[in-house]
Amino acid sequence: MTPLVDPQGRTVRDLRISITDRCPFRCTYCMPEEGLQWLPRDELLSFEELTRVARVCVERFGFTSIRLTGGEPTARAHLPVLVEQLYALGVDLAMTTYGATMRLLAQDLKRAGLDRVNISCDSLRPERFHAMTRRDALPAVLDGIDAALEAGFSPVKVNTVLVRGVNDDEAVDFAAFGRDKGVEVRFIEFMPLDADHKWTHEHVVPAAETLAAIDAVFPLEAVAPHGSAPATTYRYKDGTGTVGVIASVTQPFCGDCDRVRLTAEGRFRTCLFATDETDLRAVLRDGGSDDDVAATITAAVGTKWAGHQIGQVTFIQPSRSMSQIGG
Ligand code: SAM
Ligand code: SF4
Numbered sequence: 641m642t643p644l645v646d647p648q649g650r651t652v653r654d655l656r657i658s659i660t661d662r663c664p665f666r667c668t669y670c671m672p673e674e675g676l677q678w679l680p681r682d683e684l685l686s687f688e689e690l691t692r693v694a695r696v697c698v699e700r701f702g703f704t705s706i707r708l709t710g711g712e713p714t715a716r717a718h719l720p721v722l723v724e725q726l727y728a729l730g731v732d733l734a735m736t737t738y739g740a741t742m743r744l745l746a747q748d749l750k751r752a753g754l755d756r757v758n759i760s761c762d763s764l765r766p767e768r769f770h771a772m773t774r775r776d777a778l779p780a781v782l783d784g785i786d787a788a789l790e791a792g793f794s795p796v797k798v799n800t801v802l803v804r805g806v807n808d809d810e811a812v813d814f815a816a817f818g819r820d821k822g823v824e825v826r827f828i829e830f831m832p833l834d835a836d837h838k839w840t841h842e843h844v845v846p847a848a849e850t851l852a853a854i855d856a857v858f859p860l861e862a863v864a865p866h867g868s869a870p871a872t873t874y875r876y877k878d879g880t881g882t883v884g885v886i887a888s889v890t891q892p893f894c895g896d897c898d899r900v901r902l903t904a905e906g907r908f909r910t911c912l913f914a915t916d917e918t919d920l921r922a923v924l925r926d927g928g929s930d931d932d933v934a935a936t937i938t939a940a941v942g943t944k945w946a947g948h949q950i951g952q953v954t955f956i957q958p959s960r961s962m963s964q965i966g967g
Contacts, residue, residue, distance in 0.1 A: 641699065641700060641701065641702045642700070642701065642702075643701060643702055644701040644702075644703075644937070644938065644941050646910075646941050646942070646944040647942060647943075647944065648895075648944070648946050650895075650896070650897060650898060650944075651898060652701070652703075652898050652899070652900055652941055652944070653701070653702060653703045653704045653705065653898050654703065654704070654705045654706075654707070654868070654898050654899045654900070655693075655694060655697050655703055655705070655706050655707075655899075655900060655901075655902065656706075656707045656709055656899055656900070656901045656902070656966050656967075657690060657693075657694070657706060657707070657708055657709065657901075657902045657966065658709050658710050658711060658713075658901070658902065658903050658904045658964075658965065658966025659684075659685075659690065659708055659709075659710060659711070659713050659716045659719075659722065659904060660684060660710050660711040660712065660713065660715050660716045660904050661676075661678060661679050661684075661710065661711040661903075661904045661905075661963065661964050662678050662710070662711045662712060662715045662716075663710060663711045663712035663715060663738070663963055664712060664715065664738075664740070664775065665712065665738050665740075665773045665774065665775050665777070666773065666774040666775070667760075667762070667772060667773050667774075667801075668771075668772055668773075668774070668803075668806075668834070668836075669772075669801055669803060669830055669834045669839075669962075670833070670834060670835065670961060670962045670963050670967075671835050671961060671963045672835040672836055672961075673774055676835070676963075679904060679905055683904075683905045684904050684905060685902070685904065685905065685906045685921060685924070687718075687721060687722045687725060689906065689921070689924050689925075690722065690726075690902070691722070691725040691726060691729075692924065692930075692933070693902060693906075693920060693924070693933065693937075694706055694726055694729055694731075695729055696930050696933045696934050696937065697937065698729045698730070698731055700930070700934045701934075701937070703731060704731055704732060705731055705732040705733075705734065706726055706729070706731050706732070706733055706734070707733075707734045707735065707736060708722075708723075708726075708733075708734070708735040708736070709735070709736045709966040709967055710904070710963065710966060711904060711963050711964075711966070712737065712738050713735055713736070713737055714737050714738075714741040714742070714745055719745065719749065720745070720748040720749055720751070720752040721752075723749055723752035723753055723754050724752045724753060726753075727752060727753025727754075728753075732755055732756070733753060733754055733755045733756075734754070734755060734756040734757065734758065735749070735754055735756075735757050735758070736757075736758045736760065736799065736967060737757065737758070737759055737760070737784075738759070738760055738773075738777075738781065739759035739760065739761065739780075739781040739784030739785060739788070740777050740780040740781050740784055741780075741784065742757070742759065742783075742784030742785070742787045742788050742791075743780070743783050743784055743786075743787040746784075746787040746788050746790070746791035746793070747791050749791070750791040750792055750793060754793070755793075756793060756794075756795065756796075756797075757788050757793045757796055757797075758796075758797040758798070758799050758826070759781065759784055759785050759788060759796065759797070759798055759799070760781075760798070760799040760800075760801075761778075761781050761782075761785070761798050761799070761800060762800055762801055762802075762803075762807055763778070763807050763810060764778070764810060764813050764814065764817060765778075765810070766778045766779075768806075768807060769781075771806075772803075772806065772807065785798065785821065785823060786821075789821070789822070789823070795823070795824055796822075796823045796824075797823060797824045797825070797826055797884070798814070798817075798818060798823050798824070798825045798826065799826055799828055800814050800825055800826065800827050800828065801827075801828050801829075801830050802827055802829075802830070802845040802850060803830050803843050803845070804830075804842060804843045804844065804845055805843075808845045811827065811845075811850045811853045811854055812853055812854055812857050812858075814827070815854045815857070815858055815883055816857075816858075818881060818883060819858065819876065819880045819881050822881060823881075824873070824881065824882050824883060824884055825883055825884070826871050826883075826884035826885065826886055827845075827847060827850045827883075827884070827885045827886070828886040828888070829844050829845065829846070829847060829885075829886060829887055829888050829889040829890060830843050830844050830845070830889070831888050831889060831912070831950070831962070832950060832955075832957045833912065833913075833957070833958065833961060833962040833965065833967075834961060834962070835961035835962075835963070837957060839957070841889075841951065844889050844890065846887070846889075846890040847872070847885035847886070847887035847890060847891065848887075848890065850885060851874065851885060854883060858876050858878070858880075859876070859877040859878070860874040860875065860876060860877065860883070861874065861875055861877055862874055862875075863875050863882065867896060868896045868897065868898040868899075870886045870888070870893055871884035871885065871886050872884060872885050872886075872887065888948075888950075889950055889951070892947055892948065892950070894911075894946060894947025894948060895946075895947065897911075897947070900937075900940075900941065900944075901965060901966055902920065902966075903917070903960075903964065903965060903966060904964075904966075905921060906919065906920045906921025906922075906924065907919060907920065907921070908920045908936070908937060908940050909965065910940055910941060910943060910944035910945070911944065911945060911947075911948065912948070912958075912965060912967075913948040913950075913955075913957075913958055914945075914958065915956055915958055915959075916943070918936060918939070918940040920933065920936055920937070923936050
């Protein structure tokens with residue numbers, strides 16, 4: 641096993657796998673309301689192909705964590721079967737989901753070996769939730785959070801994207817919700833990965849502003865530095881849990897990035913904002929050996945750039961939306 645080190649000296653050990661581009665929601669900051677063509681079934685990597693790439697990453701390069709995402713990962717049939725296959729690799733196995741199907745799936749996913757789950761929720765107000773996701777599904781998502789807790793996932797985290805003028809008045813409500821439920825809410829800054837390409841700096845609610853609003857009501861203190869984890873975590877001074885911020889725009893953490901991504905159709909990406917990708921599926925389907933897969937991954941990681949340049953004139957928004965890349 642040889643660690644995979646990129647040109648900036650960062651060791652890559654975290655694989656994010658988008659297992660489908662499909663999603664029943666249409667979050668305004670992620671997907672277009674209509675017009676998205678789903679990939680044909682045979683273009684998606686099979687469970688065997690996904691597991692093979694993951695196995696090469698673990699065996700050859702010592703990857704320590706895998707996160708399933710999408711699109712909506714629970715939209716993929718027989719998901720617990722994939723989780724069982726990946727669990728056998730012995731890594732930290734997590735999933736990011738919209739949560740609306742967790743009542744049906746949580747127990748099976750836990751039994752199959754999923755370690756951790758993040759559930760996305762952007763408003764606690766039903767009408768606003770509907771406007772943001774274009775689906776009337778807040779009760780199902782809240783029930784999904786309960787189901788994840790009942791199934792024994794620990795910790796359960798809630799991902800919340802605050803958008804200026806849309807839901808930026810809900811930071812304290814979410815903090816109260818997290819404290820009450822025993823979940824860690826993580827506020828993610830809105831990034832220029834929306835399908836409609838309407839993102840501007842003015843839409844971003846800086847993490848510092850979110851933390852100040854929460855601290856004024858529920859005093860916070862910093863938890864030790866976060867290493868390569870994207871979230872910076874704070875603890876409530878009264879001991880009632882933690883809250884996180886992912887300040888991708890205002891305080892980029894690219895210098896600590898240890899992540900690479902695989903899209904649903906098997907394109908290997910070295911950055912969320914990469915404009916180039918490598919066709920790993922072609923290697924898999926053209927009869928490539930594990931050595932070929934490993935060499936392709938090594939070559940791609942050799943091009944991993946220092947970081948995104950949001951806010952600079954050189955920044956180019958990827959043509960794919962977050963739902964097609966995998967958040
Ligand atoms: N469907 C699943 C879900 O919503 O959790 C997994 C895929 S989704 C693309 C992964 C995460 O990306 C979600 O937490 C979502 O809120 C976040 N996300 C999507 N578009 C984003 C954007 N433009 N900026 C910041 N976060 C975004
Ligand atoms: Fe679907 Fe997740 Fe994108 Fe919302 S954020 S549209 S749930 S992929």
